[in-house]
Amino acid sequence: MSDAGVMFPRKPRRIRGRSIAVIVFLAMAAMFFCVPLYVLIVTSFKDMDQIREGAIFSLPIRWTWEAWRFAWFDACSGLSCEGLQQGFWNSVVILVPSLIASIAVSMITGYALAIWDIKWAGPFLFLLFLTAFVPFQIIMYPLIRLTVMMGIYGSTTAIAFVHTVLAMPVLTLIFRNFYKDIPSDIIKAAIMDSGSFWRIFVEIILPLSGNILIVVLILQITSIWNDYLVGVTFGGLGTKPMTVHLANMVTVSTGTVSYNVNMAAALLTAIPPLVIYFVLGKFFVQGIAAGAIKG
Amino acid sequence: MPRVSFEHIVKRYGAVTVLDGLNLDVEDGDFLVLLGPSGCGKSTLLNLIAGLQDVSSGRIMIGDRDVTELDPKDRGLSMVFQSYALYPTKSVEGNLRFGLAARKLPKEEADKRIQWAADLLQLQPLMRRKPSELSGGQRQRVAIGRALVKHADVLLFDEPLSNLDAKLRSEMRLEIKKLHDTLNPTIIYVTHDQIEAMTMATKIAIMQDGEIQQFGTPDDVYENPANLFVASFIGSPAMNLSPARLELKAGNATATFGDGTQLSLVGATFDHAVQAGRDIMVGMRPEHFIMDATGTADGHSMLQLPVIMVERTGSDALISLDFVGEHLFVRAEPDRAARTKTGETVSVHYPTAKLNLFDAQTGLRL
Ligand SMILES: Nc1ncnc2c1ncn2[C@@H]1O[C@H](COP(=O)(O)OP(=O)(O)OP(=O)(O)O)[C@@H](O)[C@H]1O
Ligand SMILES: [Mg+2]
Numbered sequence: 001m002s003d004a005g006v007m008f009p010r011k012p013r014r015i016r017g018r019s020i021a022v023i024v025f026l027a028m029a030a031m032f033f034c035v036p037l038y039v040l041i042v043t044s045f046k047d048m049d050q051i052r053e054g055a056i057f058s059l060p061i062r063w064t065w066e067a068w069r070f071a072w073f074d075a076c077s078g079l080s081c082e083g084l085q086q087g088f089w090n091s092v093v094i095l096v097p098s099l100i101a102s103i104a105v106s107m108i109t110g111y112a113l114a115i116w117d118i119k120w121a122g123p124f125l126f127l128l129f130l131t132a133f134v135p136f137q138i139i140m141y142p143l144i145r146l147t148v149m150m151g152i153y154g155s156t157t158a159i160a161f162v163h164t165v166l167a168m169p170v171l172t173l174i175f176r177n178f179y180k181d182i183p184s185d186i187i188k189a190a191i192m193d194s195g196s197f198w199r200i201f202v203e204i205i206l207p208l209s210g211n212i213l214i215v216v217l218i219l220q221i222t223s224i225w226n227d228y229l230v231g232v233t234f235g236g237l238g239t240k241p242m243t244v245h246l247a248n249m250v251t252v253s254t255g256t257v258s259y260n261v262n263m264a265a266a267l268l269t270a271i272p273p274l275v276i277y278f279v280l281g282k283f284f285v286q287g288i289a290a291g292a293i294k295g
Numbered sequence: 296m297p298r299v300s301f302e303h304i305v306k307r308y309g310a311v312t313v314l315d316g317l318n319l320d321v322e323d324g325d326f327l328v329l330l331g332p333s334g335c336g337k338s339t340l341l342n343l344i345a346g347l348q349d350v351s352s353g354r355i356m357i358g359d360r361d362v363t364e365l366d367p368k369d370r371g372l373s374m375v376f377q378s379y380a381l382y383p384t385k386s387v388e389g390n391l392r393f394g395l396a397a398r399k400l401p402k403e404e405a406d407k408r409i410q411w412a413a414d415l416l417q418l419q420p421l422m423r424r425k426p427s428e429l430s431g432g433q434r435q436r437v438a439i440g441r442a443l444v445k446h447a448d449v450l451l452f453d454e455p456l457s458n459l460d461a462k463l464r465s466e467m468r469l470e471i472k473k474l475h476d477t478l479n480p481t482i483i484y485v486t487h488d489q490i491e492a493m494t495m496a497t498k499i500a501i502m503q504d505g506e507i508q509q510f511g512t513p514d515d516v517y518e519n520p521a522n523l524f525v526a527s528f529i530g531s532p533a534m535n536l537s538p539a540r541l542e543l544k545a546g547n548a549t550a551t552f553g554d555g556t557q558l559s560l561v562g563a564t565f566d567h568a569v570q571a572g573r574d575i576m577v578g579m580r581p582e583h584f585i586m587d588a589t590g591t592a593d594g595h596s597m598l599q600l601p602v603i604m605v606e607r608t609g610s611d612a613l614i615s616l617d618f619v620g621e622h623l624f625v626r627a628e629p630d631r632a633a634r635t636k637t638g639e640t641v642s643v644h645y646p647t648a649k650l651n652l653f654d655a656q657t658g659l660r661l
Contacts, residue, residue, distance in 0.1 A: 185380035188347050193394035193445075195368030203393065207384035 044068065044263035051259050067260035071268060075261055077248040084265055087245030091225060091272075094156055094241050098163035098224045103216055106168050110175025111205055115187055116197065125176070132169035140233060147234060154236035162230050167223070171216055178212045179205065211287035218284050222273045242269050297356075298323040298481040299344065299449055304353035306339055306505075313339050314505040316353075321449075321498070326475050326482045328492040331502035332528070337485040340502075341451050344483065346370050357449060368397065373442035374451040377458060379434045381426035387437050388422045394445050412440040415474075432463045439471070443478075452484040456491065468494060489531055493517065501525050519651075523658040526578050526651055532613060534578045535623050538655060541573045550577050550652075552619045562594045562647035565661050569654075575661065578651030581613065584625040585644040595644040598623075602639055605632050616641070 015023075039056050044067050046060040073083040080086065113121050143162055147153040152161065182205075190200045231241035246269045250262050277284075297320040306314040313336045321327045329337045342348040344355055346367035355363050362370045373394070381390050391412060395405040413419050416436045426434055435455060442450055452471075456464045472495050475482055486492055492499050493513045501508045501516060501524075509521040520526035526534050539550035539558070548560040548571075558577065569575075585595070600616035600623065612632030616623045625643055627635070635641065652661040 183378055183380065185376040185378045186382065188342075188345070189374065189376060189380040189441075190382070190393075191347065192345060192367045192372065192374055193441075194397035195366050196397060199397060204382055204384075 040263050040267060044260055044267055046260055048256075048258065048260060067258070067264040068268070070258075071249075071261045071265040075249050075265060077245040084242060084245055084249070084268055087240060087242035088268075090235075090239055090245075091242040094159050094163075094231065094235075094239070095221065095224050097156065098160040099217070099220055101160050102164040102167040102171065102220055102224075103213070105164055106171030106216075107175050107209070108201070109168070109172045110177075111179055111201055112197075113172070114176045114179035115182075115200070115205070125173075128169045128172055132173065136166060136229065140229075144233065153234065154239070156235070156239050158234040159230055159239070159241075162234050163224055163227070166230070167220060171220075174216060175209075175212065178209070182208060211283075211290045213287075214280055214283040215287040218276060218280055221276050225273050297321055298325070298358065299483070300356045301340070301344070302354040302356065304340075304343065304355070305351045306336070306343060306348070307351045312505070314343075317505065317507060319500060319507060319510065321481060321483060323481055324479045324497075326484065326495055326497045328496035328499050329483065329485045329502060330487065330489065330492045330499055330528075333487065335502045336505040337502060338453055339505075341374070341453050341483065341485055344370075344449075345372055345374055345451055371448045372451055373445045373447040373449075374453065375435075375438045375442050375455045377454040379426070379438040379458075381434060381437055381441070383426055386423055386425060387418055387429070390426070390437055390441050391444050394441060398445070408444045408446070412444045415443070416440045416470075431459050432467060435459065435467060436470075439474070443474075447480070449481045449483065452482065452486075454486055455484075457486070457488070464488075464491075471495060489529060501528060503528075518649075519660065520578075521660055523576060523653050526653065530580060532581050532624050532626070534580050534651065535618075536576050536578050536653075537619060537621060537623070539575055539577050541569060541571055541575050543571045550575065552577075554619050556598070556619065558596045558598070558645075560647060560650065560652070563650045563652060564648065565652070567661055569661055574655035576653040576655050578653065579623070579645055580649065580651075581624045581626040583646060583649045585646075586625070586627055586631060586641065594648060595646055597642055597644050599640055599642045602635055602637055602641060604637060605635050607632065614641070616643070 042059055043051060043056065045063050045065075047062065047064055047066065050058075050061055071083060072085050074081060075083045077087070112118055113125060118124070143165070144153065147158045147161065150161075152158040186204070190204050194200055226243065227241065228243040228247065232244045235241065235244070246265050249265055299321040301317055301319040304314050304317040305312065317340070329340060331337055339348065343350055346362070346365060350363060353363070354361060357370060357372075382393060385393065388409060391409045392405060395408065413422060416439060418436060418440055421429060421433060421437070426437070429437065438455070455471075456467050459467060468491055475495070484491075484495065496513050498510065499513050499516050500510045503524050509516055509525045516525065517529055520529060520534075523536065527536060537552060539552045541560075542549050542551050544557070548563070550558045550560055552558070598618070600618055602614060603617050603622060604615045606613040606615070607629060610629070612627050612629045614625045614627050614632055614635055616625060653659065654661055
C-alpha cells in the first residue's frame, strides 16, 4: 500500500527563522492583553486581606465569589447601593432599541443609496463619509440642545436616538458597499418584476444580508454596550447604563478601595460583549470575508 | 401596427453619445435579433426599452402605448439576462412567483401559470431547489420560465446563452426557437453569436456604433449585405473582399484587380447605375466557389490561383488562395482539400449572380 501510494512525498514544513520572529511578536502582543486580564481575574477572587499584602500576581489563597456577589447586589454607585444589576438592566433596555434603530436606519439608507437612483446620492455619500470623521465631542452640545427640543433628553429614547445618529455614517457606508456588490442584473430583474422599494428590500435584499448583519450586530453591540459618554450625557438619573454605574462605583467610593469588588465589577461589565464574541465570532470572520452572493 | 417602435432614440452618457437618432420597428410576433460588435449599444437599447435606463430624447412605443416615461414594471415586458439573475435566496418556485405576486394575481391563476411554465420547461423536479443547486442550463430554463409566467407582450433577451458551453448552447437555441414557434411572442434578442442570429431570427438588425446598418430577414442580410461593414461582419468564414476598378470591356462590366486580373461582372446585379472608373470592392463568399469546373460555364467567372494553405475546420475545409497578394478563402470538401497541395495552382469558378459589389468610397452596396 504505502510504497504504491506515495510517489512524491513532500517534506513536512519546518518553522523558519522569520516565522519564529512573528510568533515572538504575536506572543508579546498577546501578553500585553493577557497579563492585566490575569491580574483582573485573580484579584476579583481574592479577599481584601490577601490583596493588602500586595503580591498582585499570586493566586488567591482562598477562592471566593464574595466580591462578585457584592459588586452585583450591594455596591454603591452614587447614593443608591443596589449594585451593578441596576446598571445591567438599564444597559439592556438601552441596547435593544439602539441596536434596532441604528441598524434599521443605516440598512435602509444604504440599500436606497446602493440600489435606487437617488438624486444627489453622490454628494450625500461624500457628506456621510466626512461626518464619519467628526468627533462626537464636537457635536455633543448641539445634540443635547436638539434632544431637549425634541423633549426626549434624559431618557432611553434620547440615548437610542444619539446612538442611531452616531452610527449612521459608518454603518450606512458598510451596508451601501455590501449592497453595491449584488450583481446588477438581479436588481434589474427585481425592478422589472416588482418595482416596489419595500418589497424588493424585504424579499430580495434582506435575505441576502445575513453576513453583513452579523458583522454590524457585533460592532454595534460592542460599541453601544461599552459606551460611557452618550450614556452619562443623555441618560436620566434612572437610565444610566452599566458603564456609568461602574465608573461611579470605582471613582467615588470613600474609605478603602475594594480592589476585588472593582475588578469583579469591571469584569461583569465586560462579559456581555465577550459572550457575543464567543458565540458569533466565527460568523463575524465569515461575514467580513464573504460578499452578498456565495461563490 | 408594430409591436415595439423606437422613434428617434438618442442616448447619451455625459459627453458620449451611444445612440444617435435610432429608429426601429418590431412587428408583432417577430423574433428580432440585435447583432453587432461589442460596445455598439445593444444592451443599451434593451435597457432603454425595459425602462432600466432613461432615453436622452426620443419615444418608445409598445403597441399603441407611449412607454417612454413608464416605470419598468408597468411596461409589460420580461427580460432574460446573460447572468440569469435568479434571486439567490429564493427557490425555483419562488423565483417564478416573485414577479406574479407583485402583479396581485389571484393565487389559483399564479399557481396555474407556474405549473404551466414548469411543465413547458421541465422544471417540475427542480421546483424546491435554490439557484446555486442548479446547472447552467437549468438556471437558464428557470430564467426563461420566470420571464414567461408574466405573460408579457414582449420578451427581451440579453445574450442569454453566452455563459453556456457549445453543446448546451445549441440545445437551448432550439428550445428558445421552439418556444417562439409555439407561443409566438415578440422577442428582442441581443447576441454577438452569428449562428444564433441566423438560426433563430425572423429579423436581424445589425448595429455598429449605435447605428443600425441593416435591418432585414436573415437571408436578406446574408445574401444582400447593405454595406461593407455588414458584408464583413456576417458570415463565418468571412466574405472575401478585394479592391478593384470597375471598367467597361467591349460593353461588358468588368472588375480589374490590382495585378490586372479581370473578372467579368456580366450577370451581377446592380442596385444603382454606376460609371466605369469607379473604385469598388468585390465580395465573394467562400462557400459559393465551385472547384474543378471545366471550361468557362455561362454566368461564372473563372480564376486560376496558387494555393497558400489548406485548413481543415471539421466538417469542412478551407483552401486559401493567393489572389492579388491577399488570401482568398474557398470552401471545399474535406477529401478535395486533402488532395490539394500548397503551391499548386487550382481553378475555381464563381457565379457572377452571387457577387457582392460595394462602392469603395461610401462602402454602400452597388
Ligand atoms: N454607464 C455608462 N456610462 C458611460 N458609457 C457607457 C455606460 N454604459 C455603457 N456605456 C457605453 O455605451 C456603449 C454601448 O454599451 P452597451 O453595453 O450597450 O454595448 P453592447 O453592444 O451591449 O456591448 P456588448 O456586446 O459588449 O455587451 C459602450 O461604448 C459603452 O462604453
Ligand atoms: Mg451587452
